[in-house]
Amino acid sequence: MSRRVPYANLLIAIVLLAPLAAVIATSLNAGNYAVFPPKGFSLDWFSEALGNTRFLDALRLSFVVAVASTVISIVVGFLAAYAMTRYEYRGQRLSQITALGPLTVPEIVVGLSVFVFVALRLQQAPSIPALVLGHCVVGIPIGLQVIVATMASQDVALEQAAETLGASSWRVFRTITLPLATPGLIGASLLVFIFSFDNISISLFLMPPGESTLPVVMYQYLDFRPDPSIAAMSTLLVALGLIVFFVLHRIGALKHLTGSGLR
């Protein structure tokens, strides 16, 4: 549309990325301390981070938990969003307000109360399923908000027209509603994945013995160790994220988000 260079966006991008650049630069420190600008240059902290099996085990668990929480949250959130934007029913407002609940209290309260509830009432020790369910408590409302926003801004006239022309409900859903909701679903998935992948407060209560998620391991490591291996691990995560993004982009999986999608 516009051929000019989007200077405002570039400026915002630079400000946004600056702290990240500081972390990446810090990972190149030669010394034992994460200082910025870095003193000396070395890649040793990358091999240190990659050689830390705790980090890698935790990365695997975090990934599994984030994927599971995202899938559950998006399915559950999409069903609810569909009801909220396509139907009118008694208690509609109440359902929308209730869904906000978990977003109104700090995560530690969610974590502690879910843990106490699971332990006290259900007599269950922390486990990976409990951890996933705990993340979903906040993941569902996050996903729901984004999906509702996307579906609410859709033009229902399209759906009405299709029905008038004799399309079945399922067909309308599959060929119109779902494709139109896709950007919202992708955006929501990313936000929920990131929420779960970054979470510490809920995880601390619900992690099963012998297992830790990556943010928890990194946080606990950082408590007594100021060395740059955390910065190196973070740099690797950025690289990993960008590679995944690039691959998804190339195979067209993100075209609803990055391309023009349906017009």
Place this chain on the structure above:
Amino acid sequence: MTSATPRVAGRVRRGPTRVGSTTSVSWALPAALLAPMALFVLGLFVLPFVMVVTTAFTDAATDSWSLTNFQEFFSRSVGWTALRNTLIIGVGTTVVAAAVAVPYAYGMVRHPRWRALFIAVLFAPLLINGVVRVFGYQLLARFVDRVWPWGDLPLLYSLTGVVISLVVFMFPQMTVAVFASLDRMDRRLVDAAQTLGAGNWQVFRTVVLPAARPGIVAGSIITFGASAGSYLAPAMVGGGRVPAMPTLIYGSVSGAGSWNFGAAVAVVLMAIILPLMILSLAQSTRRSVP
């Protein structure tokens, strides 16, 4: 659209109907769709939160019903300071993040060739844990402070610094929400408005902003909840000078282990955040789209 008109006239109802006079399909289907969410929110949030409320109204010493914890909160100056700080943090972060996110998302719509890059920029920091992002912010802030020749910058250990850092952390989430609804905008409207001689600002105000509204509301709800509930930013960027509701809660829960006071703070926090969120939710349904 007012709440009395059906959203999909063809399927469920064909005209305005009063709640309660509908066929069985009209409640059974939405109820089925909402059931999984209701199960999660009621089972794993509302019921546990009932225990939080019970704890808040319990005196730790006597283990009986009392308002002690709330009295303690409202009688201490730090309670009021934390309340004020948290409101400033929540509202400030949300407003600034939205003010930056809307033009950014609009820029993504206007410049399709740059879009992949701008989205990559959004997601680059997000896989990194919040502690490390705070750490990166601190490193950068100290560096900027050192090379900045014109006086002191409030980037660290101040309320302003906490808000700035949270804007940096929450901006991507806000932008994704805004972009998800802005991307649905009919661009022919922009072209039409420009053809009719509307200036950039006019186009932005009359076409872009209304289209972005549901996304702004969704993003604001997420941002407001996350920033008002953030512990790391006030604790690490605030450097002990910016007490906030979450720092009081953390102090009580993980520091002291007996958390009646923290539960009371959480209840106060929810009593303030929830109405604000409901208000903004009402904004998203008051739409100008036909």
Place this chain on the structure above:
Amino acid sequence: MRSLQRRLTATIAAAPVAVVLAACGGSGDDDTTTLSLSHWGGIWEEGVTAIEPGLSEATGITIRGAADGQNGLTKIQQLPTAYDAALLTADKAAVGLQDGTLQPIDTSRIENLDAIPDAVLDGLMVDGELAAVPISYGAQGILYREDLLGKKLTSWADLWDPDLENNLAIGALPSVAGVFVLQAGGEAFGEGPEDLEAGWEAMERLRPNIQYQYTLSSDPLSKLADGSLLATVTFADLGVDLADSGVTTLIPEEGTNWSVQPVGIPAEAENVDAAYDFINYMLSDEAQSAWVEATHVAPASQVAELPTEISDQLLETDDVAARLWPIDWLQIGTEIQDWTVRWQELFS
């Protein structure tokens, strides 16, 4: 209300959630004894990993550990039979014994108890009973940039030196690191480290010097290293690696406070024998060496024979051990809530 709540619980949430949880749970049976241990993460978890091979060789016990961090006691309160032993903070251990979450230690079953410094052991006594057995402790010290400050610090009172204006980092309550500075203030300007009122008063005067309060122990270290901070109060051993960055570590003559890493036994622990075997093993020469090497704190057992390359690194000499201040962990555990509110009021 209550019965309604219970019914809702049962019908709406409990059943499906419990089914999901149960379906995915389940634990296998082992031949060896498994000790379920709640512990801290980070270096402490590395310490647990370091002693594990020796432990299973010596006692046949394997550890099933959970890095609960600060949530350890809360978890035991809610799941009383989940853990056989717990590495806690001393204040939580004392509170845990008092409220019945932990069982008193049967001191006759601990072989090396006499080898633990008196101050460290006394602090963990609640009404004449021992809340948890210390396996190590770490003295606090002042870490500072002598080169940039241009002078030597010698005592706790030097933290109030105007030359440190806006250049000191201290721990924030509710971390005990904050309490330690209160005690230092009591020592410097009052009757002694127990004189907390003098400490609070001194805190008021320390404000101009405080650049910020840290929440992570390692946070001030990189700032000391790059010179944007001149002094901090933290674990003395954290300064050892900083020596080549110009950082001097001081443990003042008048004594110091300390943190301790004690192991307690939950009141309803299922495997108490294994817990005692574990604690006794932890106080053995072999375990103390492995633990100290991984965590850099001082061995609780003063008779433990450590390899010289490990003992040479330790700042906690016998001399320092003799000057440890008495700390009443139960008092800290009980009052930290009020102190935290007061503290935040002071600094906001």
